[in-house]
Amino acid sequence: MIKIAVSGALGRMGTTIGRIVDEAPDLSLVGGVDVREGTLFGTEVVPATRLDEFLKEKKPDVLVDFTVAAAAVENVRAAARNGVALVVGTTGFSPEQRETIRGAVEGNVPAVISSNFSVGVNIFWKLVREAARELGDYDIEVTEAHHRHKKDAPSGTAKTILEILDQELGDREKVYGRVGATERKNEIGVHVIRGGDIVGDHAVLFAGNFECIEISHRAYDRAVFAQGAVRAARWVVGREPRIYTMQDVLGI
Numbered sequence: 001m002i003k004i005a006v007s008g009a010l011g012r013m014g015t016t017i018g019r020i021v022d023e024a025p026d027l028s029l030v031g032g033v034d035v036r037e038g039t040l041f042g043t044e045v046v047p048a049t050r051l052d053e054f055l056k057e058k059k060p061d062v063l064v065d066f067t068v069a070a071a072a073v074e075n076v077r078a079a080a081r082n083g084v085a086l087v088v089g090t091t092g093f094s095p096e097q098r099e100t101i102r103g104a105v106e107g108n109v110p111a112v113i114s115s116n117f118s119v120g121v122n123i124f125w126k127l128v129r130e131a132a133r134e135l136g137d138y139d140i141e142v143t144e145a146h147h148r149h150k151k152d153a154p155s156g157t158a159k160t161i162l163e164i165l166d167q168e169l170g171d172r173e174k175v176y177g178r179v180g181a182t183e184r185k186n187e188i189g190v191h192v193i194r195g196g197d198i199v200g201d202h203a204v205l206f207a208g209n210f211e212c213i214e215i216s217h218r219a220y221d222r223a224v225f226a227q228g229a230v231r232a233a234r235w236v237v238g239r240e241p242r243i244y245t246m247q248d249v250l251g252i
Helices: 012-023 048-058 069-081 095-105 119-134 156-169 223-236 246-250
Strands: 002-007 027-034 038-040 043-047 062-065 085-088 111-113 139-146 173-176 187-194 200-208 211-219
Touching: 002 012, 002 048, 002 069, 002 223, 012 027, 012 038, 012 223, 027 038, 027 048, 027 223, 043 048, 048 069, 062 069, 062 223, 069 085, 069 095, 085 223, 095 111, 111 223, 111 246, 119 156, 119 200, 119 211, 119 223, 119 246, 139 156, 156 187, 156 200, 223 246
Parallel strands: 002 027, 002 062, 027 043, 062 085, 085 111, 139 187, 173 187
Antiparallel strands: 038 043, 139 200, 200 211
16 A cells, blocks of 8 residues: 655645545555645645654655645655655746755655646657657747646746757747737747636647648646646655656656
8 A cells, every 4th residue: 555645735736636545445645734734535634834744654655746836845855854755746946946856856765756747748748749850840839728826837838848849959949929020030939828727728839831730738627637646656656766757657
């Protein structure tokens, strides 16, 4: 039985992950942490200030973190101190925060860190990479849409798309939205939509003369991200202490 704790336990993603873990016969939900006390499917949720104490008492095998960047950095450091493996789906990290996370994880605990845990999105990234290799002379536009409460923009998934395009095409200028008289050059346009309860839409348009190719992914329920995170939690236990991606989990 793999013991799972959830950071950000009372949020939308935390609650969804908690439900999936609670219903799984091979997993045990031991509780969670959040900014305030509460319960998650009958288990204790403690304030983040008590995280070290919580980890020592509950001894989870894996801490799953979907919070905000500043909190996630501290949660990662606490898990690494206590020998707890990690699954981190938080986005919006600065380069300095990424380095702090790397320093905490490497050589101490295994961690799966990804901007998106959906199986479909990871296949989507693979298709974007293949298309970029063949269509590098086409105009490229990236569009993403999320619910009105999402804090970081562009999304972590969109940033991963841009990293893939840079890896395949070189570091092209990014133009974030357009206004006024703008002549298109060899750039990548990036467009962000925020509204309603959109779970997560991402698309990459490759536009050439007389044809366009669009690769897109649409999530209809955040359960797809939670299911992927739980899949990663099962996979990460017993791995070598370093950072992995969801593509490692999926073997792609």
